[in-house]
Structures are given as structure tokens and as C-alpha cells.
Amino acid sequence: MKTYEQVLETVELALAKGEYHFCIKFLNPIIETFPISSKEGVNLRTILITALCGVNKKEDAKKLCKELLKSYEYKTRENAKYLMEIIDSPEIKKPENWNINLESNPSLNQGSQNILKSKKSNLEKKKFINLIDSPTGETKPFQKGFTIIIFLILILLIPLLSGCVKIENTLDLRNLDAINNYLEIESKYTNKFPWQIKFEETIEDLFPKGEIAFDKSYFSLKNKNLSQEKAKETLTKIQNTAGDLAGIPTDLEIINSEKNLIFFKNYNFNINIDLQNIKNIEDLELKFKIVLPNKALIDLSNPQLEISENLVIWNLIPGQINSLEFSFKNWNKLLIGITIISLIVTMAYVLRFYRYQLGTDLPQLPPD
Numbered sequence: 159m160k161t162y163e164q165v166l167e168t169v170e171l172a173l174a175k176g177e178y179h180f181c182i183k184f185l186n187p188i189i190e191t192f193p194i195s196s197k198e199g200v201n202l203r204t205i206l207i208t209a210l211c212g213v214n215k216k217e218d219a220k221k222l223c224k225e226l227l228k229s230y231e232y233k234t235r236e237n238a239k240y241l242m243e244i245i246d247s248p249e250i251k252k253p254e255n256w257n258i259n260l261e262s263n264p265s266l267n268q269g270s271q272n273i274l275k276s277k278k279s280n281l282e283k284k285k286f287i288n289l290i291d292s293p294t295g296e297t298k299p300f301q302k303g304f305t306i307i308i309f310l311i312l313i314l315l316i317p318l319l320s321g322c323v324k325i326e327n328t329l330d331l332r333n334l335d336a337i338n339n340y341l342e343i344e345s346k347y348t349n350k351f352p353w354q355i356k357f358e359e360t361i362e363d364l365f366p367k368g369e370i371a372f373d374k375s376y377f378s379l380k381n382k383n384l385s386q387e388k389a390k391e392t393l394t395k396i397q398n399t400a401g402d403l404a405g406i407p408t409d410l411e412i413i414n415s416e417k418n419l420i421f422f423k424n425y426n427f428n429i430n431i432d433l434q435n436i437k438n439i440e441d442l443e444l445k446f447k448i449v450l451p452n453k454a455l456i457d458l459s460n461p462q463l464e465i466s467e468n469l470v471i472w473n474l475i476p477g478q479i480n481s482l483e484f485s486f487k488n489w490n491k492l493l494i495g496i497t498i499i500s501l502i503v504t505m506a507y508v509l510r511f512y513r514y515q516l517g518t519d520l521p522q523l524p525p526d
Contacts, residue, residue, distance in 0.1 A: 160188070162202075165184075165185075165202065166198075166202070169184060169202070169205050169206075173205060173208065178209040178212035181206070182210060185205070185209075189202060189203065189206060194226065195230065200231075200234050203225070203226060204241075207222050207223060207241060207245075210222070219241075220246075223238050223241050223242045224242075232353070323344070323345055323354070324344045324443040325342075325343050325443065325444050325445070326341075326343075326445040326446075327341050327342075327445070327447065328340040328447040328448075329448050331449060334386060334451075336382070336383040337383075337384045337386065338382045338384070339380070339381045339389060339392055340378065340380050341378065341396060342376070342378045343357075343378075344375060345375040350374065350375060350377075353403055357399065357400060357403055358372060360399050364399065365381060367381075368381050369382070386414065393410060393412065394410055397409075397431075406435045406436055408431070408436070409431070410432075411429070411430040413429075420493075426483075426485045427482075427483070428481075428482075430479060431446070431474060433479070433480060434477060436476040436477060444473070444474035444476065445471060445472065445473055445474065446474060447471050447472070448469070448472065449468060450484075452468055452487065454470065454486040455484060455485045456470065456483075462474070462480070470484065
């Protein structure tokens with residue numbers, strides 16, 4: 159049995175040469191050995207659909223598209239919908255006046271025709287091409303192979319553009335008693351996709367008190383003055399909603415602890431985001447920003463982090479578990495202020511007392 163790489167190389171070469179019948183004959187017996195749930199099965203079925211369209215077997219191509227519509231992968235279902243629309247689109251007939259037909263001139267006599275024949279034979283004997291004297295020939299329409307290649311390129315552009323989305327969440331921890339969370343989603347090259355619109359509608363229902371702003375390619379949600387538990391609940395709801403709409407299970411875990419010392423509290427945070435099921439999504443940009451009260455103790459060697467003063471930018475990578483651990487101190491400003499004032503008052507009292515004990519150099523009145 160041939161491996162997937164061997165099969166892919168054979169059918170791609172046949173497709174590039176325009177040998178659609180060979181491509182169909184080669185793939186039909188082995189297509190079922192590559193399940194539709196795998197990336198290899200989806201790729202081979204897409205190539206087979208292209209070959210079937212090249213020989214005008216649209217009904218067979220539709221059957222394969224319907225199989226792809228049942229896939230668990232959201233991107234595969236969306237691509238199958240686009241393919242189905244392209245297959246169902248009406249054919250445009252080529253107008254006759256688009257072709258240029260060169261007809262022979264009947265006024266030429268036999269002698270003129272003999273002269274032309276002799277010139278033609280002389281040109282054929284030459285070993286080089288004379289571009290000046292050679293006629294361009296009849297204008298021909300594009301061949302089927304060229305049309306299919308352009309069609310395939312357009313199909314490949316669809317999944318490329320479907321991933322051009324930037325998702326950014328900012329967690330503001332400068333005031334731990336009133337945490338702010340900002341969610342922003344931006345389509346970088348195209349308008350919003352259907353899943354974005356559905357996500358926005360669901361978020362509006364979940365957070366009726368949140369500040370929401372949007373336009374044709376942008377969406378933002380602001381939740382202000384949250385407690386620590388409420389902030390965790392908000393992030394979990396956003397993550398669960400995105401996972402349910404995409405049909406991809408994800409997981410978010412936030413573990414925090416605090417240690418109360420005299421003049422400050424030491425906070426430790428451990429955040430784990432499971433994105434193992436989000437794979438093969440090109441140009442998807444995921445960022446998690448954290449604003450801290452002061453500079454954090456954090457692993458500076460982590461390549462996913464960008465740190466500037468009290469701002470941490472965490473670049474999430476799909477297809478793996480992303481983990482971040484950091485700690486910071488939150489100073490008790492009220493207690494520090496009271497302590498400083500008490501020290502100043504105490505020092506002033508001590509100085510005054512010792513100054514009174516030393517007395518002054520002024521002359522004293524004689525006793526009566």
C-alpha cells in the first residue's frame with residue numbers, strides 16, 4: 159500500500175498535467191483508506207473534487223462535498239460549503255466573437271501559393287526562430303488545465319483568509335479589589351465570519367452589563383470592577399463560549415494564592431490554557447495581556463513573553479498547553495503611611511524633649 163506522501167505526489171503531478179481521468183481512476187479505489195476525519199483524507203478528497211469538476215462530473219463532486227460537510231472540523235465544513243457553491247454556480251458560455259478565425263484569401267493564384275510554400279519550406283529548414291517574420295497564429299482560448307489551476311488556487315486562498323483573526327484579552331490587576339478585563343477580536347484582512355457574529359450575540363447575552371463596541375471588522379467587551387472570583391468566572395465563560403461555537407474543547411485554569419506580610423502581600427498566579435485541539439489554523443493571533451501593579455517575578459527566558467515594565471504580553475500557541483507562572487507584591491500603602499507619620503512624630507517629640515533638657519544660653523534673672 160502506498161503512503162500518503164506517494165499518493166499525494168502522484169495525484170498532484172497528474173492534476174498539474176491536466177490528466178483528470180487518471181487522477182480519478184487512481185484515487186477512487188484508495189480514497190476510503192484515508193478517513194475523512196484526518197487531514198490527509200480531506201486533502202485527497204479536495205483534489206478528487208477538483209479532478210471531477212475538470213471532467214464535468216459535478217454530481218460525483220457534490221457527493222464528496224456532502225461528506226466533507228459532515229466533518230467535525232469547522233474549517234473543513236466551511237471549505238466544503240464554498241466548494242458546493244462553486245460547483246452549483248452556472249456555467250458562462252464563451253461568445254463566438256471572442257475567437258479570431260483566419261481564413262485563406264481566395265484571390266491568391268496558384269503561383270502565389272507556390273511561392274508561399276517555398277518560403278515556408280525555407281523557414282522550416284532554419285535552426286533558429288525568426289521572431290520578426292513568424293506570425294502569432296490563431297488566438298486560442300485558455301486550456302482546461304489553466305482554468306483548473308486558477309480554480310485550485312482560489313480554493314486554497316479560502317482557508318488562508320479564514321484564519322486572519324486577531325484575538326486579544328487584557329487582564330488589569332493593578333487594583334485586585336476592582337479588576338478590569340478587556341476582550342478584543344479583530345478581522346485583519348476580511349469582514350467578520352459567521353462564527354464571530356454568533357460569538358458576539360452570545361457574549362451580549364452573557365454580559366448584559368459589559369461595555370460592548372463593534373463595527374464591521376472589530377468587537378470589544380469591557381468588564382470593570384470585578385472581584386478575583388468574578389474575574390475568573392468571566393474568563394471561563396468567554397473561553398467556554400468560544401470553544402462551544404467552534405466545536406473544539408478547550409480548558410482554562412487559574413490558580414492564585416496570597417501571603418500576607420507586614421507591609422505588603424505577595425501574590426502568586428499560575429495560568430494554564432489548553433489549546434491542544436486548536437491545530438492547523440493559519441494566521442490566528444492569540445494574545446493574553448496582563449497589567450500588574452508593579453514589576454513581576456517571572457521567567458524572562460520564556461520566548462512566548464514580551465515584558466515591558468508592569469505589562470506582560472503572552473503570545474499563545476495553538477496546538478499545545480500554554481502555561482504562565484508569575485508573582486508580584488502589593489504594598490499596603492495605608493500601613494506604610496501611618497508608620498512613616500508615627501516615626502516623624504516620635505522623632506519630633508524626642509528632639510523637643512532633649513532640647514528642653516539642655517536648656518538655652520540666655521542669661522537668667524537673679525533670684526529674689
